[in-house]
Amino acid sequence: MLAQNNHTSVLLSALRANVYFQVFLGCSFAWLLWRLWRFTIHPRLYPDEPKTYPYWIPFIGHSITFFRDAEETMQRARLYFNNTRDPFKLIIMGEIVYVITSAQDTVSVYKNDAFSLNPWLMDLMRQFGASDSSIRAMWSCVPDKPVKEICVMLFRTLLNPGNYSEAMLDVLLSTVHTRMTWDQVPEWMVLSRPSAEGADVSLLKWSQHVLLEGATRSFFGDALLEVEPNLFESFYEFDDSSWKLPYNIPDLFAQDVKRSKKTAEAALARYFALPRSRRSDASKLVFEIESVLRSGGIGNEDMGVLVLMFYWVINANAWKASFWMLTHILTNPSLHSAILSELSPFITPTSPCTLSGPALATALQSHCPTLLAVYHEALRISASSTSVRIVMSDTYIRNFKLLKGARMVIPYRQMMLDEGTYGADPASFQHERFLQNPGLVKHPNYRPFGGGSSLCPGRAFAMKEILTFVGLAVGKFGVRLSEEAVRAGKEGRGVVPEMNTKTPCIGIMAPTGEGDVRVRIERPSW
Numbered sequence: 001m002l003a004q005n006n007h008t009s010v011l012l013s014a015l016r017a018n019v020y021f022q023v024f025l026g027c028s029f030a031w032l033l034w035r036l037w038r039f040t041i042h043p044r045l046y047p048d049e050p051k052t053y054p055y056w057i058p059f060i061g062h063s064i065t066f067f068r069d070a071e072e073t074m075q076r077a078r079l080y081f082n083n084t085r086d087p088f089k090l091i092i093m094g095e096i097v098y099v100i101t102s103a104q105d106t107v108s109v110y111k112n113d114a115f116s117l118n119p120w121l122m123d124l125m126r127q128f129g130a131s132d133s134s135i136r137a138m139w140s141c142v143p144d145k146p147v148k149e150i151c152v153m154l155f156r157t158l159l160n161p162g163n164y165s166e167a168m169l170d171v172l173l174s175t176v177h178t179r180m181t182w183d184q185v186p187e188w189m190v191l192s193r194p195s196a197e198g199a200d201v202s203l204l205k206w207s208q209h210v211l212l213e214g215a216t217r218s219f220f221g222d223a224l225l226e227v228e229p230n231l232f233e234s235f236y237e238f239d240d241s242s243w244k245l246p247y248n249i250p251d252l253f254a255q256d257v258k259r260s261k262k263t264a265e266a267a268l269a270r271y272f273a274l275p276r277s278r279r280s281d282a283s284k285l286v287f288e289i290e291s292v293l294r295s296g297g298i299g300n301e302d303m304g305v306l307v308l309m310f311y312w313v314i315n316a317n318a319w320k321a322s323f324w325m326l327t328h329i330l331t332n333p334s335l336h337s338a339i340l341s342e343l344s345p346f347i348t349p350t351s352p353c354t355l356s357g358p359a360l361a362t363a364l365q366s367h368c369p370t371l372l373a374v375y376h377e378a379l380r381i382s383a384s385s386t387s388v389r390i391v392m393s394d395t396y397i398r399n400f401k402l403l404k405g406a407r408m409v410i411p412y413r414q415m416m417l418d419e420g421t422y423g424a425d426p427a428s429f430q431h432e433r434f435l436q437n438p439g440l441v442k443h444p445n446y447r448p449f450g451g452g453s454s455l456c457p458g459r460a461f462a463m464k465e466i467l468t469f470v471g472l473a474v475g476k477f478g479v480r481l482s483e484e485a486v487r488a489g490k491e492g493r494g495v496v497p498e499m500n501t502k503t504p505c506i507g508i509m510a511p512t513g514e515g516d517v518r519v520r521i522e523r524p525s526w
């Protein structure tokens with residue numbers, strides 16, 4: 001009986017092994033057929049479609065490498081196709097994503113109405129948690145233009161120098177000036193006080209604090225920080241993890257973004273529920289956007305969700321750009337002294353600046369070419385700016401046919417690191433590129449602010465706030481590396497933190513993990 005049982009179980013195991021083997025054989029055959037179809041037959045049948053960067057697993061495609069390091073995946077694909085800069089295809093979570101890496105194709109995309117931002121924005125709003133009715137309302141007309149278009153138009157009009165931006169710019173720059181006084185350096189930011197007249201602070205926190213507070217108060221007045229004093233903490237967490245929303249990362253892995261988003265949007269909803277008299281110091285832009293959203297029938301809760309999207313684009317980038325500018329200035333002694341001498345007619349630690357906020361910003365733009373070159377070079381190497389479009393109908397870019405329904409991305413970093421335009425070692429910081437050739441800022445390969453219909457409307461504002469912060473930090477506070485940072489540099493431990501090039505990002509990249517620079521500031525006498 002026992003022998004018979006053994007015999008049966010051996011037979012069953014053999015049968016099972018045989019079934020596994022057959023399944024394995026079947027799967028391998030199906031996989032080979034799929035490879036043959038995908039990378040040999042299909043490209044021959046449809047030679048006018050952009051080529052697909054090869055991958056091993058159907059549906060998963062390039063998802064894993066892309067989420068691990070989006071820029072590197074796109075760079076590898078570009079080089080795989082011999083750097084021709086023809087459009088190519090990636091597969092992310094089963095979906096086709098066309099990648100455009102040439103300036104010429106980018107301009108064709110801008111000019112072609114078959115490529116639309118709207119379906120992607122609608123999806124993003126959904127991922128942000130906006131209700132279906134509020135999304136419908138954003139595309140309803142009041143009276144003859146969609147609400148969403150009016151909102152962006154308001155940004156373009158009211159932030160456009162020469163229009164109504166002066167008052168807002170004034171508040172923004174005055175807040176930056178006020179925060180850039182000795183008494184306003186908060187104690188929580190101070191790492192040590194080596195003397196009564198000096199303090200070591202975190203450069204990262206200093207840039208975040210001053211610029212976020214400046215923008216928040218100038219756009220929303222004081223009431224937003226009154227309804228949620230911890231708004232900035234939630235925003236930092238949100239900013240770090242917000243990339244998960246456009247890529248539909250499952251909730252299980254997106255707890256951080258869900259948590260921080262909830263706090264920030266609830267704060268905005270409470271803010272909009274306040275009577276207008278309680279927030280009369282808000283900007284014209286915020287009032288006008290609120291009125292348009294309300295006329296589309298959008299209530300406070302949805303307004304919190306939608307305005308958080310604006311809050312995000314307004315605040316996600318300027319502090320990071322300032323951080324990189326200062327890091328490069330402070331680690332390059334000859335550059336540091338060139339900037340000090342450019343600033344000296346306007347700002348020094350001992351003589352009060354007599355110019356108003358906007359006048360100082362204009363002076364820095366017009367009379368400090370080295371500072372300006374540092375600004376552009378810092379943006380160039382730290383921007384991972386990307387435009388996204390959806391293909392609305394089968395359309396040609398040059399002689400490449402792009403299929404309806406697919407997503408298209410334009411990762412500008414692929415152009416901003418182009419050797420042909422910027423010379424050797426394009427990923428390294430060399431402000432001389434822009435100093436020797438100021439015309440580079442107009443080059444079609446320089447697009448830190450995106451382009452076409454979605455070109456950043458805040459770019460003039462951003463430049464003024466960033467130059468003001470950096471100018472005051474260097475000129476007024478005499479910022480320099482702390483002794484600890486200098487020692488780290490001497491011991492070869494590196495002072496410039498690594499840039500987080502791996503996490504997908506659609507603006508300026510942050511430093512990785514705990515990356516920061518400890519800096520010494522001195523009490524100015526004004």
Ligand code: HEM
Binds near residue numbers: 383454455457458
């Ligand atoms: C260094 C700072 C900044 C950088 C690098 C930056 C970059 C960008 C980029 C890459 C886009 C998307 C462009 C596209 O899709 O083609 C964008 C959009 C936008 N930015 Fe900025 N930005 C900055 C600062 C600002 C500031 C300070 C404001 C507001 C005061 C602002 C307001 C906006 C708005 C409202 C949009 C959406 C435009 C639309 O949907 O049409 N940005 N920005």
